[in-house]
Amino acid sequence: VIDMDILIAGFGVVGRGVAEVLASKGPMLGSKLGEDFRIVGVFDSRSVAFSSDGLDPLELLERKSSTGMVGLDRHGGETTALVRNSEHDVLIEVTPTDIALGEPGLSHIRCSLEAGRDVVTCNKGPLALRFKELSDLAERKGGRLRFEGAVGGAMPVINVARDILMGEEITKIRGILNGTCNFILSRMGEEGLPLNQALKEAQQLGFAEADPTYDIDGIDSACKVAILANAIMGMDVSLNDVQVTGIRGISEDAISLAAGQRKVIRLIGEISEERLEVSPRLVPIGHPLSIGGTLNLVQMKTDIAGEITVAGRGAGKMETTSAVLSDLVALVKEL
Amino acid sequence: VIDMDILIAGFGVVGRGVAEVLASKGPMLGSKLGEDFRIVGVFDSRSVAFSSDGLDPLELLERKSSTGMVGLDRHGGETTALVRNSEHDVLIEVTPTDIALGEPGLSHIRCSLEAGRDVVTCNKGPLALRFKELSDLAERKGGRLRFEGAVGGAMPVINVARDILMGEEITKIRGILNGTCNFILSRMGEEGLPLNQALKEAQQLGFAEADPTYDIDGIDSACKVAILANAIMGMDVSLNDVQVTGIRGISEDAISLAAGQRKVIRLIGEISEERLEVSPRLVPIGHPLSIGGTLNLVQMKTDIAGEITVAGRGAGKMETTSAVLSDLVALVKEL
Numbered sequence: 001v002i003d004m005d006i007l008i009a010g011f012g013v014v015g016r017g018v019a020e021v022l023a024s025k026g027p028m029l030g031s032k033l034g035e036d037f038r039i040v041g042v043f044d045s046r047s048v049a050f051s052s053d054g055l056d057p058l059e060l061l062e063r064k065s066s067t068g069m070v071g072l073d074r075h076g077g078e079t080t081a082l083v084r085n086s087e088h089d090v091l092i093e094v095t096p097t098d099i100a101l102g103e104p105g106l107s108h109i110r111c112s113l114e115a116g117r118d119v120v121t122c123n124k125g126p127l128a129l130r131f132k133e134l135s136d137l138a139e140r141k142g143g144r145l146r147f148e149g150a151v152g153g154a155m156p157v158i159n160v161a162r163d164i165l166m167g168e169e170i171t172k173i174r175g176i177l178n179g180t181c182n183f184i185l186s187r188m189g190e191e192g193l194p195l196n197q198a199l200k201e202a203q204q205l206g207f208a209e210a211d212p213t214y215d216i217d218g219i220d221s222a223c224k225v226a227i228l229a230n231a232i233m234g235m236d237v238s239l240n241d242v243q244v245t246g247i248r249g250i251s252e253d254a255i256s257l258a259a260g261q262r263k264v265i266r267l268i269g270e271i272s273e274e275r276l277e278v279s280p281r282l283v284p285i286g287h288p289l290s291i292g293g294t295l296n297l298v299q300m301k302t303d304i305a306g307e308i309t310v311a312g313r314g315a316g317k318m319e320t321t322s323a324v325l326s327d328l329v330a331l332v333k334e335l
Numbered sequence: 336v337i338d339m340d341i342l343i344a345g346f347g348v349v350g351r352g353v354a355e356v357l358a359s360k361g362p363m364l365g366s367k368l369g370e371d372f373r374i375v376g377v378f379d380s381r382s383v384a385f386s387s388d389g390l391d392p393l394e395l396l397e398r399k400s401s402t403g404m405v406g407l408d409r410h411g412g413e414t415t416a417l418v419r420n421s422e423h424d425v426l427i428e429v430t431p432t433d434i435a436l437g438e439p440g441l442s443h444i445r446c447s448l449e450a451g452r453d454v455v456t457c458n459k460g461p462l463a464l465r466f467k468e469l470s471d472l473a474e475r476k477g478g479r480l481r482f483e484g485a486v487g488g489a490m491p492v493i494n495v496a497r498d499i500l501m502g503e504e505i506t507k508i509r510g511i512l513n514g515t516c517n518f519i520l521s522r523m524g525e526e527g528l529p530l531n532q533a534l535k536e537a538q539q540l541g542f543a544e545a546d547p548t549y550d551i552d553g554i555d556s557a558c559k560v561a562i563l564a565n566a567i568m569g570m571d572v573s574l575n576d577v578q579v580t581g582i583r584g585i586s587e588d589a590i591s592l593a594a595g596q597r598k599v600i601r602l603i604g605e606i607s608e609e610r611l612e613v614s615p616r617l618v619p620i621g622h623p624l625s626i627g628g629t630l631n632l633v634q635m636k637t638d639i640a641g642e643i644t645v646a647g648r649g650a651g652k653m654e655t656t657s658a659v660l661s662d663l664v665a666l667v668k669e670l
Contacts, residue, residue: 021502021639029502053412074377154640156499160376163498164491167356167364167660190597208438212475262525285620286521286599286628288646292621297644304356305489309632311623311644320415325502335499 007088012094017321047071122149149323152296155312179294219244342423345430352656382406395489457484468567484658487631490647514629521627
């Protein structure tokens with residue numbers, strides 16, 4: 001049994017989820033894989049803890065919840081230096097997403113890859129902005145970059161495309177990439193609600209933020225389109241290359257007109273040679289893309305298998321944690 | 336670059352598909368994986384060809400199509416001896432399915448595993464009848480047994496569960512496992528057709544056999560339930576342990592009653608601690624299991640990720656071939 005030494009950058013919702021899963025499943029997975037997962041460092045926005053002997057994940061969770069800080073030591077804000085000075089095999093980068101500059105995640109990821117160390121992240125910003133730079137850096141330095149959690153939470157689209165469909169050529173991707181929009185459109189269709197009311201319901205249920213711009217204007221979906229285009233279709237694009245129309249303009253009339261033709265309206269992201277786009281589309285009832293609720297769903301068109309669909313919960317603490325976990329397992333299996 | 340030496344048992348639709356894909360994609364995959372795929376033997380019900388230097392897949396296809404036989408030499412019907420006497424790394428077992436005894440596939444698979452050689456198959460019979468025996472044999476002798484194509488053609492359920500969800504505990508599986516039934520039920524719902532007419536349409540379109548018993552009485556779905564229960568949930572069950580109700584009893588009235596509640600009727604296979612069952616069920620429109628057409632779809636309930644759904648075309652030459660290919664790639668990657 002060897003060790004996989006983990007540095008966790010960020011101890012918000014997902015960082016804590018990772019610690020919980022390593023506490024509850026680490027030993028079982030370790031014996032299955034012949035590898036022990038060990039947390040050798042962790043930091044949040046104010047504090048840091050390192051130990052080459054391994055940190056107890058339950059102790060970290062306890063300290064965070066009682067003091068608001070994951071470590072006993074405060075740092076001065078120079079978190080990239082913390083990554084640089086850490087001896088880890090894999091960085092789990094789960095700091096908050098920023099889609100303007102991608103920081104601080106972008107610098108953390110760069111720094112770890114620069115040292116030839118692996119990275120697992122669910123941070124959309126750095127990937128939607130600088131995918132090519134980061135994947136080239138990984139290749140050049142021999143580190144590996146995995147990011148299943150950055151697209152659609154628990155929906156295993158990246159790993160299915162990369163590992164399972166490795167023999168296939170994927171020529172087109174279409175998907176429902178934002179659970180908030182899909183919930184709103186589903187409720188408008190089922191109950192004849194106007195958009196504002198369906199949005200309010202989504203906010204009350206915790207499916208939408210107080211400021212829903214990022215979701216309902218299609219920006220979140222566009223980030224995921226950019227990541228999928230780069231990661232699965234080998235393109236070199238960024239968020240700004242994606243044509244985006246959100247769902248603000250969808251009226252009750254449009255929805256009921258669609259229903260009369262046995263169709264629903266869904267916010268669809270599409271990636272193909274011709275298109276890089278997020279827009280509302282008509283989908284026939286019974287089609288995989290007509291799915292309701294908060295799920296995310298991606299359909300990949302391949303040369304041999306035809307269309308392959310994967311779906312799962314698109315957001316949530318344990319859903320995103322599960323994606324991080326599957327990346328960790330994949331890294332170990334490929335060693 | 337090393338070689339992966341392949342023996343193909345059966346040269347029907349899927350066997351020919353495998354030869355076609357090895358001809359068109361073999362070299363590209365070989366250089367990607369650092370391994371050359373080489374066909375060292377192949378047989379059909381009457382003839383056989385061996386060559387330790389490798390057989391040309393295009394030549395095999397040409398001979399089969401012009402003479403009806405894949406090899407130049409006739410064999411006496413003792414095909415298990417052909418497997419025994421072959422020096423291969425992996426057996427691709429694609430002879431016709433028999434769900435009473437599982438032969439001749441069962442003997443071919445046993446014989447190859449007995450010699451510690453890997454097996455890739457899409458043959459439901461042996462797996463639905465003798466899963467535990469075969470997987471124990473594989474483990475004891477150090478061969479590997481993969482069978483993505485045995486459940487739902489191109490739908491990558493087995494490999495997603497085994498490889499990508501390795502860190503998860505899967506506690507329940509529900510799925511649409513037969514494209515013929517799903518097409519019939521979809522058409523009944525969309526057009527108000529009676530079952531007999533929807534069945535006739537399916538037969539005309541090539542989605543149903545002249546004798547549709549195996550499909551519409553739920554036997555095909557039950558085979559897949561047994562395989563999924565063994566392969567994904569670690570059970571030790573066979574086809575006969577599955578409670579089966581087919582779709583013969585579904586009336587137009589039942590379908591329109593369901594539609595009045597915004598529901599559809601689907602033939603659902605379910606595997607859980609409590610149930611091993613195939614039966615028609617009511618599913619709300621918009622739910623992943625309400626999918627229409629000939630697709631297969633499986634939903635797995637996991638402890639961390641929640642529900643993960645995968646779907647793909649359930650049958651067809653290239654769809655099943657794609658599953659065989661993904662198994663071959665997985666074997667190479669795990670070496």
